[in-house]
Amino acid sequence: MNQQNTTFEQNMKRLEVIVRAMERGDVPLEESLKLFLEGTELVKKCSQLLDDAQMEVTKVLAGANGEPVEEELHYADI
């Protein structure tokens, strides 16, 4: 429904897994390094997503056949 949010949520969940594994310290060194690199990438991506996000606001009305029709809203219109 909202790709940027889905991506963000997946990244955060993956990060949690990585951080937990690295805190446990039971992963072989080479594997750890891979996790670390992946994790840093994810931290950057998540920060970037948060910084770049533009909140979308729409108004939902029922169309002719009852199906939802969305209309973009600007704050001034509300």
Added chain:
Amino acid sequence: MKQALTITQVSEYLRSMMDNDGLLCSIAVKGEISNYKIYPSGHHYFTLKDENAALKCVMFKGNSFRLKFRPDNGMKVIALGKISVYPRDGAYQLYCSAMVLDGLGDLHAAFEQLKAKLAAQGLFDREHKQKIPEYPGVIGIVTSSAGAAIHDMLRILKKRYPLTKVRLFPVRVQGSEAPGEIVSAIAYANRYALADVLIVGRGGGSLEDLWAFNDEYVAHAIYNSKIPVISAVGHEPDVTISDYVADLRAATPSNAAELAVPDKEAIAQTLDSYFAAMASGMERQIKSARERLSIVSQSQNLCNPGSYIAKKRRDISAMQQLLVANHKNLLQLKRNRFVQLTASLDAMSPLKVLSRGYAMVLDDAGDVIRSVKTLKEEDAISVQFNDGCASAQIIRIKENSI
């Protein structure tokens, strides 16, 4: 000619007449409040009026403590007390001992009745409450498109978590049409799965204004919603049936916006701590690998001067370099955020000191260096000025000799 009376005598006569009058000595008067004032003495003074007449009223401090609401101009009330003379002004007034809101007795009774009925049907059961998603992709708001409530919510949602999307389901929130529209909007959002969480509510108002949220059908619509519902009706003390049945009750619409999404600043902090945890995990592992290697190299040094150990060493060094490079990269990111933060800090901040020509010396991790003792020659440092930062390397260290 009749004997002339003093003003005091007239006043006393009227007072005794009124005080002995069966109606005036214990009366209930209904009207609209105007000129409500609380004096420093703690006594309340106001006027009750209707279209044609006005009645001055006073409520003494002791009685005012027992009021169940805060009286205000324009409210319709029933005031109880006695009407008597106030000799100094030559006026009669109501000495009010108690006051209730007019016309609300019925509403209160209806509220309690419905609350008991729905509680018995299990609509408020804790086991039925759904969890609010941690990172909602779409927030559906069922409220009026006019009014302060939607503005407040959008402002807060945008500030806290702009990754979300907001879908507004405009409805009337008061009047006889309101409950039907609210019910339809909740059902509609569910039928087309249009949101991950719904905020249902409105801004503050009188008990009558909020009445749509005490409607039985609205209560069932919230209960039947597959999408978790946060109720957001009125101000803090207002409690409605919707609040009881919702998955989460917010005190106000603004509060609902806060409860619906995580906070960007808190996430940024979490990300920082994740990175710190990963980095220290990595450093721990590299350190222990180094130690293992040095043990191995000592025991095998003589008989096997071969390339295996040298290769391992190179591997570990490469890892460490990667670690440092990543660290720096991320530090830049953090620093940008830091600069933004300093820009927004007010004049009280110690960071303001930087603008007076001082600078702050930070280590690799972005922590402040307070002593030369923690430094080594060739250490990389960064110097934080008011308007930016400079990277530097330590050339020589000289401690103060005291």
